[in-house]
Amino acid sequence: MTSVAMTSVARTLRGAAPFVVLLAAWAIVTRAGFVSPLFLPPPSDVLRVAWEQALDGSLWINLAASLGRVLLGIVVSVPLAVALGVVVGLNRRLAPVVEPIVGFFNALSGIAWLPLAITWFGLGWASVTFIMFNTIFFLVFFNTLVGVRTVPRIFEQAVRTMGGSRRHVILQVLIPGAMPSIVTGLRLAIGFGWRALIAAEMIATSTGLGFLIYNAANFHQSDTILVGIITIGLLWLLTDRLLLQPLERRTIERWGLVSNAP
Amino acid sequence: MLGGGAAVWAAAAALLPLPDYYLPPPTAVLAAFVELVAKGILPAYVGESLRRILLAAVFGLVVGVPIGVLLGMSRRVADFFYPILNFFQSVSGVAWLPLMLVWFGFGERTILIAVNYTVLFPVIFNALLGVRSVPPLYVNALRTLGAGRWRIVTDVVVPGALPSIATGLRLGLAYGWRALIAAEMLVGAHGLGFMIFNAQNFHLTARIMLGMAIIGALWLLLDYFLLRPIEEATIARWGLVQR
Numbered sequence: 320m321t322s323v324a325m326t327s328v329a330r331t332l333r334g335a336a337p338f339v340v341l342l343a344a345w346a347i348v349t350r351a352g353f354v355s356p357l358f359l360p361p362p363s364d365v366l367r368v369a370w371e372q373a374l375d376g377s378l379w380i381n382l383a384a385s386l387g388r389v390l391l392g393i394v395v396s397v398p399l400a401v402a403l404g405v406v407v408g409l410n411r412r413l414a415p416v417v418e419p420i421v422g423f424f425n426a427l428s429g430i431a432w433l434p435l436a437i438t439w440f441g442l443g444w445a446s447v448t449f450i451m452f453n454t455i456f457f458l459v460f461f462n463t464l465v466g467v468r469t470v471p472r473i474f475e476q477a478v479r480t481m482g483g484s485r486r487h488v489i490l491q492v493l494i495p496g497a498m499p500s501i502v503t504g505l506r507l508a509i510g511f512g513w514r515a516l517i518a519a520e521m522i523a524t525s526t527g528l529g530f531l532i533y534n535a536a537n538f539h540q541s542d543t544i545l546v547g548i549i550t551i552g553l554l555w556l557l558t559d560r561l562l563l564q565p566l567e568r569r570t571i572e573r574w575g576l577v578s579n580a581p
Numbered sequence: 582m583l584g585g586g587a588a589v590w591a592a593a594a595a596l597l598p599l600p601d602y603y604l605p606p607p608t609a610v611l612a613a614f615v616e617l618v619a620k621g622i623l624p625a626y627v628g629e630s631l632r633r634i635l636l637a638a639v640f641g642l643v644v645g646v647p648i649g650v651l652l653g654m655s656r657r658v659a660d661f662f663y664p665i666l667n668f669f670q671s672v673s674g675v676a677w678l679p680l681m682l683v684w685f686g687f688g689e690r691t692i693l694i695a696v697n698y699t700v701l702f703p704v705i706f707n708a709l710l711g712v713r714s715v716p717p718l719y720v721n722a723l724r725t726l727g728a729g730r731w732r733i734v735t736d737v738v739v740p741g742a743l744p745s746i747a748t749g750l751r752l753g754l755a756y757g758w759r760a761l762i763a764a765e766m767l768v769g770a771h772g773l774g775f776m777i778f779n780a781q782n783f784h785l786t787a788r789i790m791l792g793m794a795i796i797g798a799l800w801l802l803l804d805y806f807l808l809r810p811i812e813e814a815t816i817a818r819w820g821l822v823q824r
Contacts, residue, residue, distance in 0.1 A: 337662060338668075424797070429759040431774075438603070438786050518766075533767075536678075547676070556668060
């Protein structure tokens, strides 16, 4: 085993250590009978319920429903938001007018759209997609706009001086220059979108992880709720590790705007 | 621009063959505002929501920041807590809400715990990150000059971590504000979230739009008067300290 592989194994083990401690504390507290299993079931019960739901497929259906909605939200909103952000950002007269309006819709992002969504689209996927669109679109739009506007003009002028066309300026100066801001926007959008989705699923749908845990609360099934919560947390960690961190490594960290702490 | 938007909205509401509850005209939203203020409902709900979020802000500042700074002081402790804090900050308070409902029932306590939880973890997490990103060089410099541990905390660690602490507060409260709206919808104990959710049941769309406008405006005010000054006082002053 190489030393690089060893440090990565050691790091994984160290990362797992606090979870092991937490699990042990949870097991001890519940097994010793300090709390009723109705309120906090022991880890083994939660694992058993997770296993049952994995076998009968319901866990996967709910997981796929939630993930699918997030992905649909991203696919529908992000390309449009980036394109519009660049176009508006290019226009020096339009941008200062549009920015505060988009800022307002940013402030409104998330679950506050739910009642209006239900009024317009009824309960179901259309409402959820509408909420996700409003949450993701405006955050990415805003950050693209700000990113494009903060690219120093001297870079643009340099490319122009060397005979670059408007297309060159957009593709090789403005978009790369705005990338750190766009990726920051994407991280915020997925963070806010994911949270909004969980809340929306509780009210507006009959599938998904949000529905799973809210429905379980009606039947006082604390074990099912905990399965849902842990799945939600793990999914975020995976999204962070597999999607956002690699993106940031290629943009923000490369540009030296973020420190790698701790 | 705003006037233009309102004009387009008014025209759309008047011309489109849609029922009034689908797209009420701007005047209806204004009328709802006047009505709810006159009845005293709107001031009461705004006060309720603001009280809850400000409570969470104070809690995050007084409890979250010291915990984060303390955990960040030691590299070993910080490394240990980092993944678990990351996990808890990623699970929003709304996801815990069902469990809180089982534990505490439908009421004020459930809302407050869910919102405070949502604010707390990003604050702790970012305070820890901030402390870790203070270059050890500065700490060593003060130590060489004979400073005690307390002096190092007040003069190097906390000022150095402030930009990250401000970011954490802002993010935590942004998440907390939304968690509050969602919790008020689901738990239904007054507040702006309850107002717009309840209005939906009665097809009072003007009331929904009014509530949304107020939710957005309140956040902007909170951001402008509470969070941005903190951020500017720190990031502008110390932003370049990190590296």
